[in-house]
Amino acid sequence: MAETYRVIRGETEGFYKEKGSKFLAFAYHVERIEEVKEKVEILKKQYYDARHHCFAHIINAGNQQLIRANDDGEPNHSAGDPILGQIRSYDLVNTLVVVVRYFGGTKLGVSGLVHAYKTAAEDALSKAEILTIEIKTDFSLVYPYEKTQEVMRILTEFGVEIKGQDFTEICSLSGRITPEKHQALKDKISLLDLELTS
Known part of the structure; x- marks a missing residue:
């Protein structure tokens, strides 16, 4: 199991233009599906046209x-x-990452679309500050x-x-530890006749 994961901090924007079509990309840090719906709805209202x-x-x-890819009417x-x-x-x-497309009058074909959406998304992500958690x-x-x-x-x-x-006659404490050290800590604490609860 991975001991770290990578996220972006905040929001960034990217842009790509091809044969008159404009691709506006927006990258967000999200932790729940509700946030995804919220961000997409905001962009649909903002770029309603x-x-x-x-x-x-x-x-x-x-x-x-939870992984999802949505073509929103573009070819599968x-x-x-x-x-x-x-x-x-x-x-x-x-x-x-949401990419908003304004059609420029010239069809790009599937390979053109793949390139455009990929490039716009890459532009937004390349500007993001990435944190390793x-x-x-x-x-x-x-x-x-x-x-x-x-x-x-x-x-x-x-x-x-x-x-x-909390220090009183009976003290309590909450903490965090890397998963691979958890059992060893539990064993060491049990030598003091104490129990670690997760």
């Missing part, structure tokens, strides 16, 4: 990926798939105050990212 609003996305949803696989191909070539997830597992831990020093020493040793903590 455009002939096509084609898009593709890859979204990480738990253990599965001539728009959505080339856009999707660009998202994949940048190895991105949680990414939506490390996959981590969340956990929580409850422990008596007197074990604080030992607990903190172990958490430091394992490079745990602490998200929140």
Whole structure:
């Protein structure tokens, strides 16, 4: 399983022109299908006079990926798939690219369309800032105050990212750790007669 994944930060735009047809590309960071619908609807309203609003996305949803390519009236696989191909070539997830086409009066043919949608999508993605996110597992831990020093020493040793903590007579803590270290941390914490819960 991959230990990192790549996303774009914010939004970027791209552009391509061929034989009078204009292709306006928009790349977004999205995490839910609802966001995809929202962004596409906004662009359809904004560019209501455009002939096509084609898009593709890859979204990480738990253990599965939600992948879709939409040709929006263009010949099958001539728009959505080339856009999707660009998202994949940048190895991105949680990414939506929409390409709005204004028809210029001259038909481009399927190969021309594939090239145009691919190039417009690539133009938008090439301008994006790409972040590499490390996959981590969340956990929580409850422990008596007197074990604080030992607990903190172990958490430091394992490079745990602490998200929140509460120091009282019974202390609680929530943190994140890379999946491959999770079991070893759990085993070490159990030596203190404590239990890590995920």
